[in-house]
Amino acid sequence: MLEEELRQAAAVLDPVPHELRQLALEAYALHDLDARIAELTFDSLLDALPVRGSGEVPRMLTFQAGDLTVDVEVSGDGLLGQVMPPQPARIEVLHGPRPGARLTADDLGRFASQAPPAGPFALRLRTGSDVVVTEWLRA
Numbered sequence: 814m815l816e817e818e819l820r821q822a823a824a825v826l827d828p829v830p831h832e833l834r835q836l837a838l839e840a841y842a843l844h845d846l847d848a849r850i851a852e853l854t855f856d857s858l859l860d861a862l863p864v865r866g867s868g869e870v871p872r873m874l875t876f877q878a879g880d881l882t883v884d885v886e887v888s889g890d891g892l893l894g895q896v897m898p899p900q901p902a903r904i905e906v907l908h909g910p911r912p913g914a915r916l917t918a919d920d921l922g923r924f925a926s927q928a929p930p931a932g933p934f935a936l937r938l939r940t941g942s943d944v945v946v947t948e949w950l951r952a
Contacts, residue, residue: 848937848944848945848946849878849879849881849943849944849945849946850878850945850946850947850948851876851877851878851881851883851936851938851945851946851947851948852876852877852878852948853874853875853876853947853948853950854875854876854877855873855874855875856872856873856874856875856950857870857871857872857873857874858872869888869889871886871887871888871893872886872887872888872952873885873886874886874887874950876936876947876948878945880898881896881897881898881938881940881943881945882896882897883895883896883897883936883938883945883947884897885936887929887930887952888929889929890927890929891925891926891927891928891929892906892916892924892925892926892928892929892930893924893925894918894923894924894925894936895918895921895922895923895924896918896922896924896938896940897922898922899920899921899922900918900920900922900940900941901917901918901919901920901922901940902917902918902922902924902938902939902940903915903916903917903918903938903939904916904917904918904924904936904937904938904939905936905937906926906930906934906935906936907934907935907936907937907946907949908930908931908932908933908934913934913937914926914928918938929952930952931952932951932952933949933950933951933952934949934950934951934952935947935948935949935950
């Protein structure tokens with residue numbers, strides 16, 4: 814009973830903003846129940862040795878889901894990546910509720926986007942009937 818009174822008080826004194834509630838609903842709608850999660854196995858920010866130089870060094874990421882590997886380079890110029898083993902794929906760059914960039918991997922598994930992701934992002938890959946979603950990362 815106390816919990817219900819606290820919930821009602823919080824709803825009156827500090828309600829959840831409508832925009833946040835809508836974001837939560839839309840994020841749930843994006844959830845692929847059959848998608849496999851591609852685990853981050855390499856992140857150059859964490860795993861690589863520091864490089865000397867004044868230029869911007871691209872961030873290198875590797876995701877693994879079973880026998881599927883996705884290598885991604887993130888820089889100020891955009892995304893560059895490859896699906897291994899090489900195969901065509903449809904790729905969507907997820908940014909939350911906004912529609913993400915839609916990319917296509919060629920027969921060698923290569924894909925590119927000239928728009929760098931802003932904020933948290935993930936990739937959703939569709940290879941044939943298989944759907945793989947990467948972990949979410951901050952660009």
